[in-house]
Amino acid sequence: MIPNSTAAGSLDLLRTMLTIRKAEERLAGDFKAGLLPGPVHLYIGQEAVATGVCAQLDDCDWITSTHRGHGHFLAKGGDPKAMFAEIYGRSTGICGGFGGSMHVADVSKGILGANGIVGGGVALAAGAALAAQLDGEGHVGVCFFGDGAAAQGVLGEALNIAALWKLPLILVCENNGFSEFSPSSSVIAGDIFRRAEPYGIQSVRIDGNDIEAVAEAAGAAVERARNGGGCTLIEALTYRIHGHVEGENAFLKTRYREDEEVDSWRLKDPISRYGRLLEERGDIAVGKLSELEESIGKMINDAADAVADDPYPDSASLDRHELGAS
Amino acid sequence: MTRKRLIHAINDALVEEMERDERVILIGEDVGASIFGDTRGLLARFGPDRVRDMPISEALMSGMAVGASAAGYRVVCHLMYANFIYTAFDAIANQAARLRLMTNGQIRLPVVFMAAGGGGRSNAGQHSDYPHMPVASLGGVYVATPSCSADAKGLLKTAIRTDDPVFFLQPTSRGGEMGDIPDGEHIVPLVSAKVLRSGDDVTIVAVGAMVRVASRAAEALAEDGISVEIVDPRTSYPLDQDTIIGSVRKTGRLVIVDEARSAGSIANQVAALVAEKAFSSLKAPIVPVTTRDLAIAYAPPLEKAMIPDADRVVDAVRMTLREIAP
Ligand SMILES: Cc1ncc(C[n+]2csc(CCOP(=O)(O)OP(=O)(O)O)c2C)c(N)n1
Numbered sequence: 001m002i003p004n005s006t007a008a009g010s011l012d013l014l015r016t017m018l019t020i021r022k023a024e025e026r027l028a029g030d031f032k033a034g035l036l037p038g039p040v041h042l043y044i045g046q047e048a049v050a051t052g053v054c055a056q057l058d059d060c061d062w063i064t065s066t067h068r069g070h071g072h073f074l075a076k077g078g079d080p081k082a083m084f085a086e087i088y089g090r091s092t093g094i095c096g097g098f099g100g101s102m103h104v105a106d107v108s109k110g111i112l113g114a115n116g117i118v119g120g121g122v123a124l125a126a127g128a129a130l131a132a133q134l135d136g137e138g139h140v141g142v143c144f145f146g147d148g149a150a151a152q153g154v155l156g157e158a159l160n161i162a163a164l165w166k167l168p169l170i171l172v173c174e175n176n177g178f179s180e181f182s183p184s185s186s187v188i189a190g191d192i193f194r195r196a197e198p199y200g201i202q203s204v205r206i207d208g209n210d211i212e213a214v215a216e217a218a219g220a221a222v223e224r225a226r227n228g229g230g231c232t233l234i235e236a237l238t239y240r241i242h243g244h245v246e247g248e249n250a251f252l253k254t255r256y257r258e259d260e261e262v263d264s265w266r267l268k269d270p271i272s273r274y275g276r277l278l279e280e281r282g283d284i285a286v287g288k289l290s291e292l293e294e295s296i297g298k299m300i301n302d303a304a305d306a307v308a309d310d311p312y313p314d315s316a317s318l319d320r321h322e323l324g325a326s
Numbered sequence: 327m328t329r330k331r332l333i334h335a336i337n338d339a340l341v342e343e344m345e346r347d348e349r350v351i352l353i354g355e356d357v358g359a360s361i362f363g364d365t366r367g368l369l370a371r372f373g374p375d376r377v378r379d380m381p382i383s384e385a386l387m388s389g390m391a392v393g394a395s396a397a398g399y400r401v402v403c404h405l406m407y408a409n410f411i412y413t414a415f416d417a418i419a420n421q422a423a424r425l426r427l428m429t430n431g432q433i434r435l436p437v438v439f440m441a442a443g444g445g446g447r448s449n450a451g452q453h454s455d456y457p458h459m460p461v462a463s464l465g466g467v468y469v470a471t472p473s474c475s476a477d478a479k480g481l482l483k484t485a486i487r488t489d490d491p492v493f494f495l496q497p498t499s500r501g502g503e504m505g506d507i508p509d510g511e512h513i514v515p516l517v518s519a520k521v522l523r524s525g526d527d528v529t530i531v532a533v534g535a536m537v538r539v540a541s542r543a544a545e546a547l548a549e550d551g552i553s554v555e556i557v558d559p560r561t562s563y564p565l566d567q568d569t570i571i572g573s574v575r576k577t578g579r580l581v582i583v584d585e586a587r588s589a590g591s592i593a594n595q596v597a598a599l600v601a602e603k604a605f606s607s608l609k610a611p612i613v614p615v616t617t618r619d620l621a622i623a624y625a626p627p628l629e630k631a632m633i634p635d636a637d638r639v640v641d642a643v644r645m646t647l648r649e650i651a652p
Contacts, residue, residue: 037626038448089448089625100450100624116452117413118382151381179382181359187381252359253366313623315631321620 007283013055013211014278017047017271018292020071022300023080024242027070027087031246035308037089040101043071045209045241048270049174050075052214053142053234056222062110062128062141064121067102068240069114072144077109080303090310097313098321119152121145122171126158129169129225138226140168148179150192162231163199169231170221171196174208176240181248181256193235201231208236209270239265328509333501335475336364339482340402344372347400350486353378353387354404362442362501365404388414388439392421392491395437400486407453408443408495411461422491423466434489438482439467442498444535444585445633449498451621454629456534459590461493462563468492468516469562473537475505477560480514488516497535516561519569525553528643529573531596532556532583536634540583543639554643562592570596571604578609579646583634584616591616613642 024042031040043050046068054075057063065072073083078094086093087101094106105113112128115121121143129141149155150173162169179187196203202224206213214236221232241262243249275289319325330338344350358369358379369377380387384405391403405411411418418439425433439461445454462469470485470492472478478496485492522537523544532540537558544554557573559565574580580600582593593614600612615634623629 038450038624091625097625097628098451098621098623100448102450102452103624116450117409119413120452148382151383153383153385180356180361182356182379186379251361251363253363254359256359312627313625315628318618318620318623318628318632322618 009055010278010283013051013215014271014274014284014289015292015296016051016055016075017211017274018296019080019300020047020050020074021271022297023070023074023083026300026304028242028246030304036087038100040087040246041068041244042242042246043068043240045265045269046174046176046238047071048211048214048274049172049208049236049238050144052211053144053170053172053218055215056218057110057140057142059109060137060139062112062125062132062139064112064125064128064141064143065114066121066144066146066149067114067116067118068146069102069104073104073106073111073114076111078104078106078111080300081307082106084304085307085310088308088310089312090307091313091317092307092310096317119145119149119154122149122152122154122158125171126162126167126169129162129167130165132168133165140170140222140225142170142172144172144174146179147173147175147177147184147188147192150195151179151187155195159196159199159201159231159233163201166228166230168225170218170225171231171233172218173233173235174238175235176238178240178244178256180244181252183256191235193233196233201233203233203235205235205237208238209268209273211270211274239268241265327506329504330475330507331501332472332475332478332496332503332505333363335479335505335507336482336496337366339479339486340365340368341371343483343486344368344376349398350400350402351376351378351394352402352404353380353391355380355382355406357404361406364496364501384410384414385416389417389421391437391439392417392425392435395435396425396433400436402438402440402486405439405441407498408441408457409452409455411439411441411457411493414439418461418467418491419464423464426466426490435491436486436489438485438492438494440482440494440496442501443495444498445622445629446499446535448624448626448629450624454622456495456585458493458495458533458562459586459592459595462595466491467563470494470516471534471560471562472496473500473534473558473560475503476507476512477514477520479507480512481516481560483513484516492516495534500535500538514560517564517566518561519557519559519566521569521573522556522558523554525555525577527553527577528579528581528646529555529557529577530581530583530639530643531570532558533562533592534585536583536585539634539636540639542636543643546636546640547643552643552647559592565595565599567599567603570599574600574604575607578607580608580612581639581642581646582612582614583639584614585633586617587619588614588616589619610646613645615639615642
């Protein structure tokens with residue numbers, strides 16, 4: 001029995017995925033309108049992964065994320081308003097405007113942050129898992145990383161230590177087919193999930209656009225980790241519908257994927273797919289999905305609007321981070 | 327003369343050197359797609375044997391660049407954003423900078439590590455460093471810091487022909503800037519500073535993107551009758567000491583502008599040099615204008631407050647003029 005398979009749990013999953021989707025759509029529009037000071041990497045199409053995994057976690061469990069981190073932040077309970085304010089560079093942002101899109105973090109929710117260094121979160125999550133193990137309260141560390149990041153040597157090093165020390169670590173590889181503008185097949189050899197095997201670590205490859213499959217795999221992995229069973233590697237197959245980074249067509253001179261490929265993945269959209277399934281099952285009323293889309297869309301736009309004109313941080317606020325100053 | 331963007335000047339240098347010597351090879355992440363535009367067209371022109379798209383494996387890539395250059399190739403290793411040199415650092419610090427001496431010259435390493443560094447675009451803390459001095463501190467790697475199209479082309483061509491490691495650090499924020507490039511074969515030697523503007527009252531030593539900042543300050547000061555000499559070291563390591571000392575002997579006042587943080591800025595090196603070799607020429611304390619010892623912040627007003635701008639340089643110059651000779 002997976003933890004979120006009750007009708008109420010299902011509705012939560014749907015809501016969270018929609019929250020991420022609407023937030024990312026808002027940011028896409030904001031970027032186009034020139035309202036964002038820096039680059040943004042959007043998570044549209046991958047919502048089921050963050051949502052299904054984080055539904056198994058509570059605030060005392062740790063996650064590390066990536067440059068494509070808004071979805072992980074929101075799924076782990078981060079506040080949309082504080083996220084928008086951060087990405088707008090405002091003092092009310094979750095990191096006071098110091099970090100921006102690639103560094104959204106909320107330690108009170110166990111979110112150790114998005115990360116601008118590809119593969120940077122792997123060792124951090126292993127360290128957080130070590131801390132959780134030392135605490136002895138059954139908490140876990142989860143690392144979200146991309147298929148591209150799987151080329152970093154630190155993944156092998158983390159698998160090794162996680163096996164030796166039986167770390168409560170869940171490595172979640174979101175294989176979205178691309179490492180920036182290179183197709184995965186050109187930069188990643190073999191199957192990522194199989195890399196766990198020689199270390200004696202459990203691993204599984206799942207359809208990352210199937211939220212129930214994600215929730216089930218993550219639920220099993222988290223339970224194992226909480227009970228001293230050590231590390232799991234999950235490879236979730238998914239696809240990013242937007243570009244690597246918003247605005248990429250302005251600097252790319254050649255195309256790296258076909259429209260037909262993107263369209264074929266739109267048909268496998270994790271949100272409409274799950275909404276349809278729940279309607280068919282009778283878990284939600286027919287028409288509920290579009291109703292939710294509208295209400296969540298409004299909630300998100302209100303959240304963004306509410307902070308869009310918040311003040312920028314004062315330059316004196318830099319003083320508080322200087323070493324030796326206090 | 328031909329007017330070109332800095333990024334196209336780099337592209338020209340790569341094309342010309344790859345044409346000239348078939349043992350020049352290029353490796354880097356997405357050098358085919360070319361995020362900055364500096365490697366655009368090279369894959370089509372020189373083929374996948376010589377232009378290699380790497381997986382995201384910086385620690386491996388920098389080590390392979392060392393190995394391939396030890397084994398007879400001239401390797402250009404593109405690290406993309408300069409912060410990723412930290413990920414690549416072991417092979418640069420422990421191998422590239424050391425092998426020549428340790429093997430008593432049996433191993434020479436014609437390898438160029440290139441990257442784009444510096445802030446100004448809200449790329450935040452992990453994509454905005456200008457790490458020329460960490461590399462300079464190794465003592466075994468030349469550090470080239472072009473500030474304009476002509477120097478970018480001339481320095482990169484020299485770097486590729488050099489039998490020792492070179493770190494070529496281009497200014498991220500200046501890629502689109504136009505500049506005149508001499509026609510025909512254009513070479514700029516390493517360890518040769520350039521006097522961009524001659525003047526009598528104050529010397530400004532400025533590096534990379536800060537050269538333009540210094541020029542703007544000099545123009546503003548000229549309106550008040552203050553005559554500024556600007557020296558661009560062009561190579562942060564080793565320094566062209568004579569040009570710097572010669573200028574300070576003439577003006578007796580020195581301002582150093584570097585977008586690297588104070589704790590690891592070239593201001594420390596240049597000030598020490600001048601204190602040692604031209605102390606008696608100084609009419610006022612040396613004034614450094616550098617970035618605060620903090621991660622580069624995301625919010626535009628914070629980032630602007632930390633990185634040197636023309637106003638700060640103007641103030642620094644005025645400060646040297648207020649001081650009376652001891
Ligand atoms: C250490 C490091 N190298 C390179 C980059 C540049 N970069 C940013 S995202 C990215 C691709 C990451 O691909 P993947 O891990 O699959 O994540 P995705 O973008 O597909 O979500 C690259 C190469 C970086 N940020 N950090």
